[in-house]
Amino acid sequence: xxxxxxxxxxxxxxxxxxxxxxxxxxxxxxxxxxxxxxxxxxxxxxxxxxxxxxxxxxxxxxxxxxxxxxxxxxxxxxxxxxxxxxxxxxxxxxxxxxxxxxxxxxxxxxxxxxxxxxxxxxxxxxxxxxxxxxxxxxxxxxxxxxxxxxxxxxxxxxxxxxxxxxxxxxxxxxxxxxxxxxxxxxxxxxxxxxxxxxxxxxxxxxxxxx
Amino acid sequence: xxxxxxxxxxxxxxxxxxxxxxxxxxxxxxxxxxxxxxxxxxxxxxxxxxxxxxxxxxxxxxxxxxxxxxxxxxxxxxxxxxxxxxxxxxxxxxxxxxxxxxxxxxxxxxxxxxxxxxxxxxxxxxxxxxxxxxxxxxxxxxxxxxxxxxxxxxxxxxxxxxxxxxxxxxxxxxxxxxxxxxxxxxxxxxxxxxxxxxxxxxxxxxxxxxxxxxxxxxxxxxxxxxxxxxxxxxxxxxxxxxxxxxxxxxxxxxxxxxxxxxxxxxxxxxxxxxxxxxxxxxxxxxxxxxxxxxxxxxxxxxxxxxxxxxxxxxxxxxxxxxxxxxxxxxxxxxxxxxxxxxxxxxxxxxxxxxxxxxxxxxxxxxxxxxxxxxxxxxxxxxxxxxxxxxxxxx
Numbered sequence: 001x002x003x004x005x006x007x008x009x010x011x012x013x014x015x016x017x018x019x020x021x022x023x024x025x026x027x028x029x030x031x032x033x034x035x036x037x038x039x040x041x042x043x044x045x046x047x048x049x050x051x052x053x054x055x056x057x058x059x060x061x062x063x064x065x066x067x068x069x070x071x072x073x074x075x076x077x078x079x080x081x082x083x084x085x086x087x088x089x090x091x092x093x094x095x096x097x098x099x100x101x102x103x104x105x106x107x108x109x110x111x112x113x114x115x116x117x118x119x120x121x122x123x124x125x126x127x128x129x130x131x132x133x134x135x136x137x138x139x140x141x142x143x144x145x146x147x148x149x150x151x152x153x154x155x156x157x158x159x160x161x162x163x164x165x166x167x168x169x170x171x172x173x174x175x176x177x178x179x180x181x182x183x184x185x186x187x188x189x190x191x192x193x194x195x196x197x198x199x200x201x202x203x204x205x206x207x208x209x210x
Numbered sequence: 211x212x213x214x215x216x217x218x219x220x221x222x223x224x225x226x227x228x229x230x231x232x233x234x235x236x237x238x239x240x241x242x243x244x245x246x247x248x249x250x251x252x253x254x255x256x257x258x259x260x261x262x263x264x265x266x267x268x269x270x271x272x273x274x275x276x277x278x279x280x281x282x283x284x285x286x287x288x289x290x291x292x293x294x295x296x297x298x299x300x301x302x303x304x305x306x307x308x309x310x311x312x313x314x315x316x317x318x319x320x321x322x323x324x325x326x327x328x329x330x331x332x333x334x335x336x337x338x339x340x341x342x343x344x345x346x347x348x349x350x351x352x353x354x355x356x357x358x359x360x361x362x363x364x365x366x367x368x369x370x371x372x373x374x375x376x377x378x379x380x381x382x383x384x385x386x387x388x389x390x391x392x393x394x395x396x397x398x399x400x401x402x403x404x405x406x407x408x409x410x411x412x413x414x415x416x417x418x419x420x421x422x423x424x425x426x427x428x429x430x431x432x433x434x435x436x437x438x439x440x441x442x443x444x445x446x447x448x449x450x451x452x453x454x455x456x457x458x459x460x461x462x463x464x465x466x467x468x469x470x471x472x473x474x475x476x477x478x479x480x481x482x483x484x485x486x487x488x489x490x491x492x493x494x495x496x497x498x499x500x501x502x503x504x505x506x507x508x509x510x511x512x513x514x515x516x517x518x519x520x521x522x523x524x525x526x527x528x529x530x531x532x533x534x535x536x537x538x539x540x541x542x543x544x545x546x547x548x549x550x551x552x553x554x555x556x557x558x559x560x561x562x563x564x565x566x567x568x569x570x571x572x573x574x575x576x577x578x579x580x581x582x583x584x585x586x587x588x589x590x591x592x593x594x595x596x597x598x599x600x601x602x603x604x
Binding site for chain 1: 274275277280281283284285287288300302305307
C-alpha cells in the first residue's frame with residue numbers, strides 16, 4: 001500500500017516506485033528547471049552589493065569551485081569532466097541509483113528551499129546546479145531510506161565528474177545552507193506536487209495509527 | 211582567496227568557543243556524547259552529540275554525513291515536547307556535526323542498574339508509574355506526529371535529575387505517513403532484540419506504532435523485575451540474511467504462552483510463521499510472572515497485558531494507555547518523582563578527553579585513568595562512591 005500521485009492527465013505516479021517511469025519525466029524536468037533557476041539567479045544577480053547575507057553567500061561559495069566559470073554551451077566540472085545538460089544529468093543519476101519518486105520530490109523541496117534562502121547576489125558557477133542536485137539527492141535519500149546510497153555509488157552515478165571528497169563537501173555545505181532543516185511533511189510534498197501540476201491522492205486515513 | 215578563507219574562518223562557529231565542554235559521557239557507533247554548558251547566557255547544562263563521519267575506517271574524511279545524523283536532525287528540528295529530548299542547535303565544526311541537546315542526568319538503564327547492583331531493592335511503584343506515564347506521553351506525541359521511535363529501550367530513555375523523562379536517540383526513528391516509502395526495506399533490522407515485538411520477530415513488513423508499544427511493555431516489566439522480561443540470545447546476521455530470532459521468540463512464549471488464532475487472527479500471514487511450528491505448546495504464565503515482582507495492582511497487570519498483546523492491532527496505543535485505570539489509582543504518577551520524593555541517584559560519571567576544557571569545574575569530574583582506578587576499586591570492594599545513592603528508591 002503506497003500513496004499515489006495522480007497526474008492531471010490521469011496518469012499515476014507511485015511514490016514508492018523508481019522515479020524513472022515515463023510520467024516522472026515531468027518531475028525530472030521540473031527539478032532541472034529549478035536547478036537552472038539557480039544558475040539564472042547568478043546571471044541576473046552579479047555583481048550586487050552585499051546585503052548583509054555574507055554568511056549565506058560565503059557558505060554557498062563553498063559548494064562551488066574556486067572561480068566562477070562563464071556559462072557556455074558545454075559545462076565542465078571542476079575536474080574537467082564534460083557534463084550533459086542538467087535534465088540529462090538528473091535523468092542519468094536517478095536511473096543509475098534507481099531513485100524513488102518520494103526521494104526525488106524531497107530533493108526538489110530542498111532545492112526550492114535553497115533557492116528561497118539564497119541572496120540574489122550569490123555567485124554561482126556553471127556546474128553548481130549539478131553539485132546542488134547531487135547534494136540534495138544524497139540528503140533526501142538519507143532522510144527517507146533505511147539504507148542510504150553510499151557516497152561511492154553517487155560518484156559512479158555522476159559519471160566520475162565529482163570526487164567523493166567534493167560530494168561530501170557539497171553535502172555538508174547544503175545541509176548547513178538549509179539550516180539543518182531536512183524534515184519534509186506530507187504538506188510540503190503536496191504543495192510541490194500541486195505546483196508541478198500533479199494532484200496527490202489525498203489519503204486521510206493513516207495506516208498504522210490507532 | 212586567502213582573504214575569503216580568513217573570512218570564512220572568522221564566521222565559523224567553533225563548538226568550543228560557544229560551549230564549555232565539561233566532560234565526556236559516552237560513545238557509540240554514531241560518535242561521542244559530551245556534557246557542556248554555554249559560555250554565555252544561562253548556566254544550563256547541555257549534552258553535545260558529536261557525530262563521526264560515516265565509516266570512520268576509511269582513510270579520508272570524504273564519506274559524508276551519517277544517515278542517523280540526518281534522520282535525527284531532520285526529525286528533532288521539528289519535534290518539541292517535554293518528554294522528548296530537545297534539540298537546541300546544530301553546529302558544523304571540523305566537518306563534524308554537533309547536536310546540542312537537553313542534558314539529562316540519568317538514563318533508565320543506569321537507574322535500574324543502580325537498584326540491582328547497589329541498592330538491592332526494587333524501584334518504588336510511584337517512580338515506575340511516573341516514568342511509565344511520561345514515557346507514554348512522549349511516545350504518544352511522537353506517534354501523533356507520525357514518527358516511530360523504533361528503538362525504545364532503557365538506555366534510550368533519558369531522565370533528568372528531578373525525574374522528568376526525555377525520550378532520546380532518534381537515530382532510527384522515521385516518519386511513517388503516506389505518501390512516503392513503505393517502512394520495510396530489505397534487510398534493515400530495527401529495535402534491539404529484547405524489546406522487539408512478535409510481528410517484527412515474525413518478519414512483518416507493515417509494522418506500525420504498535421512496535422513501540424511492545425517495547426514500552428518490555429520496559430515496564432523490566433522496571434518491575436529489574437531484569438529484562440524477554441532476555442533472549444540474539445542470533446547474529448549472516449550473509450545479509452535476517453535470521454529467525456529463535457531464542458527471543460522462545461523467551462516470549464515461555465511467559466506469554468503460545469499465541470492462538472483467536473488471540474492473533476493474522477498470525478498465519480506473518481512471513482516467518484512456519485518457524486513457529488518448531489516450538490511445543492506453552493501456556494500463559496504472565497500472571498505468576500507479575501506476582502513474582504511483588505506488585506499487587508490488578509490494573510497494573512491489565513496494562514502490562516495490553517502492552518504485551520500479541521496482535522499488533524489489539525495492542526494498546528500510547529494515548530489510550532495514558533488513560534488507563536492504573537494511572538488513576540494510588541500512587542498517582544507525578545511530574546518530578548525524584549524531586550517530590552527526595553530521591554537521588556549518583557550523577558553521571560564524566561571523564562576528560564581531548565575535546566574537553568582541561569580544567570575540571572566539578573568535583574565529580576575525573577581524569578580517565580583515575581576513574582578506571584576507582585571503577586576497579588568499586589568492583590573489588592563493592593562499595594559505591596556516592597553516598598547520595600543510599601536515599602534512592604524509597
